[in-house]
Amino acid sequence: MRYHKIPDETVRRLPVYLRGAMHLSQQGLESISSRHLADLLGVKPWQIRKDFSYFGDFGTPGVGYHLESLIKQINKILRLDAGQKAVLVGVGNLGSALLAFPGFGMYGFEIAAAFDVDKRKIGRRRGGVVIGDIAKLRNLRRRGICLGIIAVPEDTTQEVADTLVDAGIKGILNFSPRYITVPKRVKVITIDIAMDLARLPYYMPLS
Amino acid sequence: MRYHKIPDETVRRLPVYLRGAMHLSQQGLESISSRHLADLLGVKPWQIRKDFSYFGDFGTPGVGYHLESLIKQINKILRLDAGQKAVLVGVGNLGSALLAFPGFGMYGFEIAAAFDVDKRKIGRRRGGVVIGDIAKLRNLRRRGICLGIIAVPEDTTQEVADTLVDAGIKGILNFSPRYITVPKRVKVITIDIAMDLARLPYYMPLS
């Protein structure tokens, strides 16, 4: 299957596997079988094997997957080995939480810049970066920043997205519930917290 | 198709449609066609029509969907019409942002209680609720709280989940990256912010 197109769902699961692998590696383990990794992550073993099989031979029959090389491989596939830099736009409640969020580091991410419209926030230091004026958001390309995180109110989302695209951003993580239009070359992933909560009651037993 | 099982993907999209419908309704519109709604939300028209067709006749040929009744119907399907109450566990950076988050209200959600382990936070008021001691998290059932939101550090997630289940919670929105084990009757939706960001570089053009 080495020459197939990788299913989107597989790509979506790769970070899950990566996290599990790093977790086990930190505990001093050398290798892990698909069955044990599956138990840890709450997925099925054959799902893991199938997913990995798209990229070639990761594992050793009779033993399992060597954690160190597995981590290295997934990092390479997801292009996390380069140490991606991100820019945050909107330092409100959510934005501040994201700046303080420790989880980005484990994937090699760094929030290298933050911007806001609020004059009172501009110039202040928050989570290691100085908040800049959103009007001066430019030349991110020169600083090697390719990712944008949008955490602004709903009505300015599109405007911010346009600015980010102009500044050379190639991928956007959008926390605003509004659909944004960008050139096809730019990938957008939207996280809508309220919407995820909204489908929870549907699945809950009636009483 | 009225007697079919509803696809999960359709349920996932219903909140999107609901938000779009509410947005348009607030602008004074009466009806919307699938084509226009699709343009607004960035989906395909036939996707909307198919999704709605699972639930019976929502629309009127030649006109479109009547917004007011559409909103009422989706709210009923997702059981949002009852006004769901949620409990937040973990009032750190993310938890605080969630308490201040205005987006829950539009779906009829209310964060009716918040808990933390930190003695310094307990007793304080944050976003309209008094932060309680997590050790005393009980009898949520009596207060009509069915939803739990977990925003605690990774290593205490399972413990908190168990506590919530014991307290009668029927659905959990989990912001921790760890897989949690719960009885089958409890529905868990996990939002892993770092993981969503982690698959972004894969899709970005190489240069």
Added chain:
DNA sequence: TGGTGATTGCGCTCACATTCACAGACAACA
């Protein structure tokens, strides 16, 4: 009341993803 234009509802088909089962590969050990 009958014609017209717009839009829905839905069966059909295709593409993609999950699940399964098993051949082949490897480690361990006698």
Added chain:
DNA sequence: TGTTGTCTGTGAATGTGAGCGCAATCACCA
């Protein structure tokens, strides 16, 4: 070195959702 048990890799089967086209339906208007 032969044997045994374990685990991977993957083709084939099954399940699920997206895409599409069109008949049926309705508002509108002369």
